Amino acid sequence: MKTGFAGGIARQFINSKLTPLLMVAFMAIGIYSSYLTPREEEPQIDVPIADILFSYPGASPKEIESRVMQPLEKVVANIPGVEYVYSTSMPGQAMLIVQFYVGEDIERSLVKMYNEIMKHMDQMPHGTSLPLVKTRSIDDVPVLGLTFWSENYDDYQLKRIAQEVNNEIEQVTDVSETKVIGGRSRQIRVMLNNGAMARYNVDALSIAQKIQIANQQFNTGAFNKNDVEYLVEAGEFLQTSDDVSNLVVGIHNGSPVYLKQVAEILDGPEEPIQYVNFGYGSMDEKKNEFAGDYGAVTISVAKRRGADAMKVADQILEKISHLEKDLIPSDVHVDVTRNYGETASHKVSELLMHLAGAIIAVTFVVMLAMGWRGGLVVFLSVPITFALTMFSYYFLDYTLNRITLFALVFVTGIVVDDSIIIAENMHRHFKMKKLPFIQAALRSIDEVGNPTILATFTVIAAVLPMVFVSGLMGPYMSPMPIGASIAMIFSLLVALTITPYLAFRLLKVVEKDDKVKKAFKLENSPIYKIYYKTMQPMLESSWKRWTFIGTITFFLLASMTLVYFKMVAVKMLPFDNKNEFQVIIDMPEGTTLERTAAVTKELAAYIAQQEEVLNYQSYVGTASPMNFNGLVRHYDLRRGSNVADIQVNLTDKTERKAQSHDIAKAMRPGIQQLAKKFNANAKVVEVPPGPPVLSTLVAEIYGPDYDQQIEVAHQVKDLFANTADVVDIDWQVEDDQVEYKFNVLKEKAALAGISTQQVVNSVAMALGGQEVTQLYAEKEHEQVGIALRFSEDERSSIEDLKKINIMSMTGQKVALGDVVEIKEEIQDKSIYRKNQKRVVYVTADIAGALESPVYGILDMSNNLDKIQLPEGYTLNEEFTQQPFVQDNYSLKWDGEWQITYEVFRDLGAAFAVVLLVIYLLIIGWFQNFTVPFVMMVAIPLSLVGILIGHWLMGAFFTATSMIGLIALAGIMVRNSILLIDFINLRLKDGAPLKDAVIEAGAVRTTPILLTAGTVVIGAVVILFDPIFQGLAISLMGGTIASTFLTLVIVPLIYYMTEKKKYPVEEAPVAETPKTENNLSNEEEN
Amino acid sequence: MMKFIIIQSAEAYHHELEQIFRDIHINSYSELPVDGFMESADGHSDISNWFGSSKNPYRYFISFTFLEEDKANELLERIKVFNEEAEGISPISAYISAIEKFV
Structure with missing residues (x-):
């Protein structure tokens, strides 16, 4: 049999015994691939x-x-x-x-x-x-956090246990980096006594030297005697604290001076430089039993690139439960305080359920239009499409994450189309009974083969340009168009191979009583009647026509004002519902660790009382295990006695109603009020839904003079504080911290026989606690340092420091105070630079009704002129790039705004490319330059539904909404093609233009509604996902509005452009359909 | 008496027709593929086309051969039987026409 391209492919499969085998094989590799592909929550971002x-x-x-x-x-x-x-x-x-x-x-x-x-x-x-x-890189973000805490063990002992456990964890495959955070290490602390040292005529430097010299042992060689070689090893390492305390550090009056005589030697935990605590929140019933705040140690575990977080986490947890039998004492509790494997796995399962839901919902729609057999054909072909897409994900090294899976949910409504077209046409041909079934099948496939291929490529053309979204949002966006395009290609292949096989078997037996049924008359169908009544007046009267077009235009413009009046807020991505958030605490520079710890404890106690808080871990003087956000914000590098953060875990999102974002928002005022009381700056930081940025709102101040820049930044900071909805305000300028400068008086020091180096080392040793050497301890995990330091009471004031004795070269004791001049200064501020320009950052977050930084920026933009500047300077405002020159002051908005700008810019560009490609495709198909414009009228009409939909749902217009808008362009143009194609078909048959227009609408309404229905129903399942809500609303609102408007306005405009070509037929035609219609009505009556 | 036999059939029945020829030992015949056009026989069939735009021809083939009259009748009889089995979908048509003269 001779066939066309599409029929040719179908012929190979329609009767082949291989087809069912292929179906099974495709499903099998699809399921197996989805099992093999690593699952994770966030997409892989390769940003070095x-x-x-x-x-x-x-x-x-x-x-x-x-x-x-x-x-x-x-x-x-x-x-x-x-x-x-x-x-x-x-x-x-x-x-x-x-x-x-x-x-x-x-x-x-x-x-x-x-x-x-x-x-x-x-x-x-x-x-x-x-x-x-x-x-x-993103793989450095630990996927698992285990917190060890106990009522009976202190953090020093906990750390030793944790280190043992850590050793075991590191043996698990695919574990890359582990960290033990918190706890104190073992240290031999030599607390020097200034008075005793003076008595025995030794000084700190000489003691340090003595200890270093004493700690030696090595293989010195060998000697031979009587033909035997004997090895010699000399010296002995310091192995215990007793070895250290019994060291002879000098000779006084002919007797040895032992170290223990001039110093107190402590073997045990080092002085605390950090505090890590754990406590339960109000939602955990263990809170009753363990109400307090316990010293803790956290082990964080990162996985290897490409490994499945869930599997790694499961293996580690299994190991822990095994270790709890012997290694971990029963009164040491191990709480899983982070498990991204579990959350990722939940997310993926949830999305796979969504996908199944979408397939079933779409099948249901198809069944309504084509009967259960048609529905079954679609129901069987779509999973195969997705199975093949999963297989290609595996090959493309994609992971199963919320983006790659959403790509599938998003195209569910669209991929069914190809199968629907093929199945429907085969069904129609079978009903006609003009050819033997097999030949009818192939002929019907040939008939729609080209339109199917064109429709597929129109949709691909609409989504694929989104690949070119650049910047940090790229990895979030590109799997969407790629995944969707792959799925579309596979749906075409499935529609040409498997659908014919299924349809041939399932659809050919139906409607045996064809001859009994009354002959189908188009004019009698309800769709025709409705459509006729709508269109006829507008075809007749140009006044009505223009009124209609005017009304639509008005609606379009009116819906756009929703954005202007902030009824629909534009935001890059809304917050996801997570199980955690973080509180970052900054005390003024110069705060002691103990003070910071006390404030943190207060805040933690407050947080623990709040609703939905499961537990918290506070990290004082150090940082919590890095999260996705911290990757860019460098939170993990926070060190120092004035910083702290609290990691808050919430109850699982399935067990609570409130979204994590709302919880964080509600908690912020209380936390900040409390923090203010202690003069602390507390920020409530959530895991961002998209790429992490320095802060949601960032103002970068550039200018010719750094001190003035700081001054301007200060005013900007005040402006932030006076702007509504701007919260968590901070800047990167340190508070003033007093610094004493010990300047060595060169002459005096020289006369006393003391070098500057001696002075520096002595002060350093007195304050910093220098580690002079390490203990030789074979069984320790870490080296045990021997630290020399003055006891606390001898280094707590300038007067104490002045009393430090230094031994001169002649053996005389010289007090430090005699050879230095002490000046009180303010410590120099750090200098920040970005891309080689000095900058001062002011950061903030946005809360409130309009959570988008865009509105905050607009508000503040209006008030920028109030900022005082040095004479002769102005403040320029930059939105998209750093200022080109720095001879004037400028403010560059950054943070989420920068990414928002880049994304919407790239998506806008993608949209332009989409329109161009679609234009070219239509020209290629219709060989006409003006027809594409008529067809593309449908595209802006989707905006009416999209914007009103967002307004009704109270949702943000996000980047995903924009994706919806762009993808819809393909679907809408496809609908227009169907309409105009039919009009042309009828015109060629010699039908009058008006008839052709109405018939086109009447015949092609069903398939257009079917497509719209599948898209809308497929999108319903993602309507309640916080991130992809925008996409769902776009698809639903846009499809509904533009489908109905397309059905009327596209034929109408086509009529207006074409009517001059068919002037003669106009007069007689006007009457005919009316009479026919009346006649048919009478018949029925 | 020699007769000219023309058979018009849907491509799908090619195999069946071949079988009929073989059964009644017709050893020589010729075939031509034919593109057939039928302007919507029931008046409305093409109008309800949801997606298609191109009008494809119906693909037929025509077999013709020269047979003795009784053999020709036998062939016609077989085709008639076949058509009854085929439930009326696209029956095979066969025509016998006289040959007036040949050399």
Whole structure:
């Protein structure tokens, strides 16, 4: 049999015994792939980031900036692929953050960067340390957090247990990096007594030397005697604290001076530099039993790239339950305080359920239109499409995450189309009974083959340009168009191979009583009547026509004003419903660790009382295990006695009604009020739904003078504070902290025989507690340091420090106070730079009704003129890029705004490309330059439904809404094609234009409604997902509005453009349909 | 008496027709593929077409051969039987016509 292209493919499969086998095989590999593909919650983002740390002891921030950072920034900025270079010059140290473009090859980028830096190390000033390069990627985010706490064990003992457990965890496959956070390590603390040292005529430096010298042992060689070789090992390591205390550190009056005589030696936990605590919240029933706040140690576990978080977490937890039998004491509790494997797995299962729901819902719609057999055909072919898509995900190295799966849910309503077209046409041909079934089947497939292929490519053309969304949102967006396009291609293949097989078997037996049925008359169908009544007046009167078009235009414009009047708020992505959030606490610089810990405890106690809080872990002086947000915000690098954060875990989202965002929002005022009482700055930080940014709202202040920049930033900060809905305001300028400068008086020191180095070392030892050497302890996990330090009461004031004795070269004791001059100063502020320009950051978050930073920025923009500037300067406002020159002050809005701007810019560009490609496709098909415009009229009409839909649902117009808008363009144009195609068909038959227009509407309404129905119903299942709600509303609202409007307005406009070509037929035609219609009505009566 | 036999059939029945020829030992015949057009026989069939736009021809083939009269009648009889089995969908048509002269 001779067939066309589509029929040719179908012929190979329609009767082949292989087809059912292929169906089973495809399903099997699909299910197996979905099992093999790693599951995770967030999509993989390949953005190479490196933190480069330098230390340059003693240098001021300004010096570091000009000597180290500026040259280095230039070097790094010249590396191709680098997007941002952030630098921070602090007193004595510096950090450079290099961020490459998203999607750059991680290894290659970092090697390039390393290479460039190393090449220029010779230009670094003397005294700079070698750079410490720390790379970070999304896989560094720990997937599992285990918190050990106990009533009976202190954090020192807990740490030792945790280290043992950690050893076991690291043996699990696919575990990459683990960290033990909190707890104190073992240390031999040598607490020097200034008075005793003076008595025995020793000083700290000489003691340090003695200890170092004493701690030696090595293989010195061998000697031979009587033909035997004897090995000699000399010396002995310090192995216990007794060894240390019995060291002889000097000779006084002819007798040895032991270390224990001049110092107290403590073997045990080091002095605390951090506090980690754990406590239950009000929602956990264990709160009654364990009401307090317990010292804790957290182990965080990151997984290897590409590994399945769920599997890794399960294995570790199994191991823990095994270890609880012997290694972990029964009164040490191990709580899982983070399990991203579980949340990812939940998310994926939830989405797979959504997918199944969508398939069933769509099948139901098809059944209504085509009967249960037609529904069955569709129901069987769609899963095969998705199975094949899953298989390609596996091959493309995609993971199953919320984006890749949403791509599938989103196209469910669209992929059924191909199968519907094929099945419906076969069914129609079978009913006609003009040809033997097999030949009818192939002929029917040939008949719709090309339109099917065109429809598929129109939809692909509509979604595929979204691949080019750049920046951090790229990895969030690109799986959508790629996944959707793959699914569309497979749906076409399935429609040409498997659907014919199924339809041939399921549909050919129906309607045997065809001859009994009354002959079908189009004019009698209810759709025709309704359509005729709607269209006829408008075809007759140009006045009515224009009124209708005018009304539609008015609605379109009116719905757009919803955005202007903020009835529909624009936001990049709404917050997801998570099980955690974080409270970041900053005390003023200069606060002690103990004070910070006390404040944190207060806040934690407050949080624990709140609704829906399951438990919390507070980290004082250190940082909680990094999360997705912290990756960019560098929260994990927070160290120091004035910082703390509290990690709050909420009850599982399935067990509560409130969204995590609302909980966080409700808790914020209370937390901040409490924090204010203690002079602390507390921020409530949620896991962002999209790519992480420094802060939701960031104002970057640029200008010619850094002090003035800080002054301007201060005013901007006040402006933030006075703007409604702007919360969590902070800036990156440190508070003033008093710093004493010990300047060595050169002459005096020289006369006393003391070198500057001695002074520096003595002070350092007195305050910092220098680790002079390490204990030789074979069984310890970490090296046990021996730290020399003055006892607390001898280093608590300037007067104490002045009394420190230093031994001169002649053996005389000289008090430190005699050779130094002490000045009180304010510590230099750190200098921040972004892409080689000095910047001051002011950060904030947005809460309230309009949660989008866009509105906050607009509000503040209006008030920027109130900011006082130095004479002769103005404040420029930048929205999209850093200022080009810095001879004037400028404010650049950044944070979420930057990403919002980039996403909507790229999506807008994608939309333009979509329109162009669709235009080209239609020209190719219809060979006409004007027809495409008529067809594309349908596209803006979807906006009416989309915007009104968002308004009714009170939802944000988000990036996903925009995706919906763009994808709809394809579907709407496809509908227009169906209509105009039919009009042309009838015109060719010689039908009058008006008849053709009405018949087209009447005949093609059913398939158009069917498509619309499947799209709408398929979208219902995602309507209640916080992130993809916008997409669902766009698909539903847009489809409903534009389908109905398309059905009327596209034929109408086509009529208006074409009527001049068919002038003659106009007069007689006007009467005919009316009479026919009346006649048929009479017949019925 | 030699007769000219023309048979018009849907492509799908090609195999069956071949079988009939074989059964009654017709060893030589010719075939031509034919594109048939039928302007919506029941008046409305094409109007209800949801998606299609192109009008494809009905694909037939025509077999013709020269037979003795009794053999021709036998063939016609077989085709008639076949058509009854085929439930009236696209029956095979066969025509016998006289040959006036040949050399």
